Amino acid sequence: MKFLNFLFLAAIISCDKKPETFNQKSIEENCFQIVKVGKETPKKQYVEPSKEDILQNFPKHIHFVTNEHKNSFENVLKHNEIEIKKQQEYVKTNEYKIYFKKFYEELPEFEYLARNREFALAKNKYGLWLIEKTGNQKAKPYFLGLTQNAFVNYDFNAPNFTFLSENAVHLSGSIVKVTRLSSFPILPKYEMIKDNVEFSIQLAEIKKDSDQDGYNDLFEQFIGLNPTQKDSDDDGVNDFEDANPRYASVSSKFSAMYEAIVDETSPKTHYSFTEVLTDCDYFNQINPKNRKFLFYNTEEQIPIKEDVLDHFFSVKYSKISENKFYPNTYDIDYADQKGSGSISAEFINGKWKISKKTNLYFGV
Numbered sequence: 001m002k003f004l005n006f007l008f009l010a011a012i013i014s015c016d017k018k019p020e021t022f023n024q025k026s027i028e029e030n031c032f033q034i035v036k037v038g039k040e041t042p043k044k045q046y047v048e049p050s051k052e053d054i055l056q057n058f059p060k061h062i063h064f065v066t067n068e069h070k071n072s073f074e075n076v077l078k079h080n081e082i083e084i085k086k087q088q089e090y091v092k093t094n095e096y097k098i099y100f101k102k103f104y105e106e107l108p109e110f111e112y113l114a115r116n117r118e119f120a121l122a123k124n125k126y127g128l129w130l131i132e133k134t135g136n137q138k139a140k141p142y143f144l145g146l147t148q149n150a151f152v153n154y155d156f157n158a159p160n161f162t163f164l165s166e167n168a169v170h171l172s173g174s175i176v177k178v179t180r181l182s183s184f185p186i187l188p189k190y191e192m193i194k195d196n197v198e199f200s201i202q203l204a205e206i207k208k209d210s211d212q213d214g215y216n217d218l219f220e221q222f223i224g225l226n227p228t229q230k231d232s233d234d235d236g237v238n239d240f241e242d243a244n245p246r247y248a249s250v251s252s253k254f255s256a257m258y259e260a261i262v263d264e265t266s267p268k269t270h271y272s273f274t275e276v277l278t279d280c281d282y283f284n285q286i287n288p289k290n291r292k293f294l295f296y297n298t299e300e301q302i303p304i305k306e307d308v309l310d311h312f313f314s315v316k317y318s319k320i321s322e323n324k325f326y327p328n329t330y331d332i333d334y335a336d337q338k339g340s341g342s343i344s345a346e347f348i349n350g351k352w353k354i355s356k357k358t359n360l361y362f363g364v
């Protein structure tokens, strides 16, 4: 029941900040609850894509043909849950750790599905990756750019199944329409668009890293970085090393507050970010030290559309409210997979003191 009970209790508090310039005004409005605004700007209506839209907008780098001799989608889906459980058990075994040793040792944050020659097929929260490990060279992950509309049917029982030919990655599955009920952490609902599909992606396409910054073009496109610029936000730190690669950091009192709230220690890998959806510049301009962030504003909705936003942005924050009773104290409501509650930030002697209170546990 991840977000079922989640409500941003828009504690509308008077705020006597008098914005002076246009820019200043927009930051204030985007960051603070202001009584004049009254309520949040209504969200843009999400328009569900038709099956034709999905086929038309299917990523151009993925070629597909239909193959009559494969399992039908209905059949695959029937066993999907059992297969996923089997895979979850398999990744805990020594057999798994030994079979994928050379990949696993370097990049344990991926889940490995199959191994062909010097390549492994792996997944993480963004989707499927091809990981190359040649000799003593460092393992190199390439994102495959398969959208949620490409349902891949891999053989969980055979980690040596063939997914690689000389020049391309081949996977079988179906093209589907996916609908998720954002309030429930349950499996999504699928509607079949094209059954028995063989997907193929050219290796050259997969390995393309136009700006040579370490992320392949397909990954940069997916997470909203610039595939033709090493340093997307032009702050002097290349995308691959940048802990906040979409927005240049700017120090300010409230950026420091957000840093104190969110910059918790976490394994800092190049292939996992904490995604935050916010229109508040104080928030997206933070300079994190302990983990990597991707900030998106509600207008761009990159890379995931409305129907899956809740699953991609696992922590949500409300705007800032000035505390009516305590001076120099600000409140933010939050919700994550574990529960929801409020964060209180007090500014004392130039430093932020943060306290977090969980009001509701989701029991997961």
Ligand SMILES: [Ca+2]
Residues within 6 Å of the ligand: 209, 210, 211, 212, 213, 214, 215, 216, 217, 220, 227
């Ligand atoms: Ca790149």
Ligand SMILES: [Ca+2]
Residues within 6 Å of the ligand: 211, 213, 220, 225, 226, 227, 228, 229, 230, 231, 232, 239
């Ligand atoms: Ca780049």
Ligand SMILES: [Ca+2]
Residues within 6 Å of the ligand: 231, 232, 233, 234, 235, 236, 237, 238, 239, 242, 244, 245
């Ligand atoms: Ca940068």
